[in-house]
Amino acid sequence: MDVNVDSLGTWRRTHYTSEIDGEMDGEEVIVMGWVNSIRKLGKLVFIILRDREGMIQVVIPKQKVPEEVFKIGKSLGREDVVAIKGKVVANEKAPGGCEIIPIEIKVLNRAKSPLPLDPSEKVPADLDTRLDNRFLDLRRPKITALFKLRSEMLRVVRNTFYQEGFIEVNTPKLVASATEGGTELFPISYFEREAFLSQSPQLYKQMLMAAGFDRVFEIGPIFRAEEHNTRRHLNEAVSIDCEMSFSDDKGAMEMLEKVVYNTLVHLKDHCKREMEVLDIDLKIPDIPFPRLTYDEAVDIINAKGVEMEWGEDLSRAGEKALGEYMEGFYFITDWPRDIRPFYTLPKEEDPKLCKAFDLMYKDLEIASGAQRNHIYDLLVDSIKRMGLNPESFESYLQAFRYGMPPHAGWGLGADRFMMVLGGQKNIRECVLFPRDRHRLTP
Incomplete structure (x- = not known):
C-alpha cells in the first residue's frame, strides 16, 4: 500500500x-x-x-x-x-x-493530477470528453442529481404497477426472430444458430396474457440497430413495458397516464433538492391528457407548413410542428394500420385504422402502445400483410390457438422519460454509459 x-x-x-x-x-x-x-x-x-x-x-x-x-x-x-x-x-x-x-x-x-475534466463544474467540458471519462463526469452534482431522480422515477413506476395488481416479469433478451420485422436488429452467434438481441419484450408479454398472468410489467434493456445519430436515439435503451388482459386501448392509455402522473407528483413532492440542483420545476399536468387523432395531427402539421401525406409516419419536422402547437403530454390515437406493428388490432368500424396510440411530450415521442390483435386467424393474416413469414413466429402464434384474452399494453422509454423529467436535451445525459452507433466504451 x-x-x-x-x-x-x-x-x-x-x-x-x-x-x-x-x-x-x-x-x-x-x-x-x-x-x-x-x-x-x-x-x-x-x-x-x-x-x-x-x-x-x-x-x-x-x-x-x-x-x-x-x-x-x-x-x-x-x-x-x-x-x-x-x-x-x-x-x-x-x-x-x-x-x-x-x-x-x-x-x-490519492487522485492523479491534472484531472481529465473538472467535477466541480467550474471548467466546462464537451460531451465526448465527459463520456470518455464518465466515472469523473458522474461525480458532478448535477449529474448525480439526475440519476437520483432516475432512481426515484423507477421506484414510483414499480410501486404504481404493484398498486394496480401487476406482476413484474423478466423476458429473454436473446431471441430467435425479430419482434416487429425489419432490419433494425443486432444479429449474434448463438452456438450453431443465428440469434438477435431483443428489440422489445412485446411477443413474450402477449404470451404471458395467454398464460393467465393477467397484468405484467417489465423494466429492462432493448436493442435497436437504428443508424440514427440524434439527441433522441440510442442503440441500447431501457424500456418500461406493461401488458393488460381484458383491456382495450383506452384502458392501456389510462394506465400510462397513471404511471406518468404518479411519477411527476412524487418527484415534485420528494425530490426538491435534486430539482433545485438541476434548476427544473416540474409541472403537474391535468388528467386525462389531451387526445389527438392521427387525422387531426396531420391537419395540424400541414397547417404549420410541413407537408405530410395521410398514411405516413411522423417526420421529425412533423413532430416539431406538433410540439409548437401542443403543450405538455398528449396522446395521438387512431393510427393507420399499415404503419403500425402486425400485432395491433384494426378498428372494426374502419379497418384502415387501428387501436394504436403514442404518448408525446411536446415534440418528443416517449411511449407507444395499442390494443393487440388476439384472434389467431386475423393475426396470421396481419403477419402476412406486413410481408413477414408466420413460420418465423410459430412459438408466439401457438399462444393464440388455445384461449388468448383481449389485451392491450405499451412501452415507455425510460431514457426519454428522463429527458422530460430532468429537463435534458440529449438522451445521453440520462444514461450512465450510453451506447450509440459510435460509442461502445466505456
Whole structure:
C-alpha cells in the first residue's frame, strides 16, 4: 500500500453531508468523500468535501488541530478520497450553516493530477470528453442529481404497477426472430444458430396474457440497430413495458397516464433538492391528457407548413410542428394500420385504422402502445400483410390457438422519460454509459 494512503480500520461513516446542520454544534461525526475543492491560506486550510448527498466545509486551522492533521490537510489535492473525524461547528457564514473542524483525517486514496475534466463544474467540458471519462463526469452534482431522480422515477413506476395488481416479469433478451420485422436488429452467434438481441419484450408479454398472468410489467434493456445519430436515439435503451388482459386501448392509455402522473407528483413532492440542483420545476399536468387523432395531427402539421401525406409516419419536422402547437403530454390515437406493428388490432368500424396510440411530450415521442390483435386467424393474416413469414413466429402464434384474452399494453422509454423529467436535451445525459452507433466504451 502507498505510504501516503490509510485504511478505514474501525472507522464507519456516521453521516452523509446533507444530514449535518448547525443544530449539531459540538457533536463528533465521521464523513467520507472526495475533496471537491481546497484553499490553502498559510496557517488555514479550507476543504469542501463532497459525497453522494451534497457538500460540507471542513476548516483546518493550524493552531486548533493536531500538527499531523494540519500536515495531511495541506497535502491534499482535488478529488483525493478522504475520511474525516471531527467536531461540528455552527457557522452562519459557512455553506449549509455549519462546518467541521477535524480531529483526524485518513487519506483513503490519492487522485492523479491534472484531472481529465473538472467535477466541480467550474471548467466546462464537451460531451465526448465527459463520456470518455464518465466515472469523473458522474461525480458532478448535477449529474448525480439526475440519476437520483432516475432512481426515484423507477421506484414510483414499480410501486404504481404493484398498486394496480401487476406482476413484474423478466423476458429473454436473446431471441430467435425479430419482434416487429425489419432490419433494425443486432444479429449474434448463438452456438450453431443465428440469434438477435431483443428489440422489445412485446411477443413474450402477449404470451404471458395467454398464460393467465393477467397484468405484467417489465423494466429492462432493448436493442435497436437504428443508424440514427440524434439527441433522441440510442442503440441500447431501457424500456418500461406493461401488458393488460381484458383491456382495450383506452384502458392501456389510462394506465400510462397513471404511471406518468404518479411519477411527476412524487418527484415534485420528494425530490426538491435534486430539482433545485438541476434548476427544473416540474409541472403537474391535468388528467386525462389531451387526445389527438392521427387525422387531426396531420391537419395540424400541414397547417404549420410541413407537408405530410395521410398514411405516413411522423417526420421529425412533423413532430416539431406538433410540439409548437401542443403543450405538455398528449396522446395521438387512431393510427393507420399499415404503419403500425402486425400485432395491433384494426378498428372494426374502419379497418384502415387501428387501436394504436403514442404518448408525446411536446415534440418528443416517449411511449407507444395499442390494443393487440388476439384472434389467431386475423393475426396470421396481419403477419402476412406486413410481408413477414408466420413460420418465423410459430412459438408466439401457438399462444393464440388455445384461449388468448383481449389485451392491450405499451412501452415507455425510460431514457426519454428522463429527458422530460430532468429537463435534458440529449438522451445521453440520462444514461450512465450510453451506447450509440459510435460509442461502445466505456
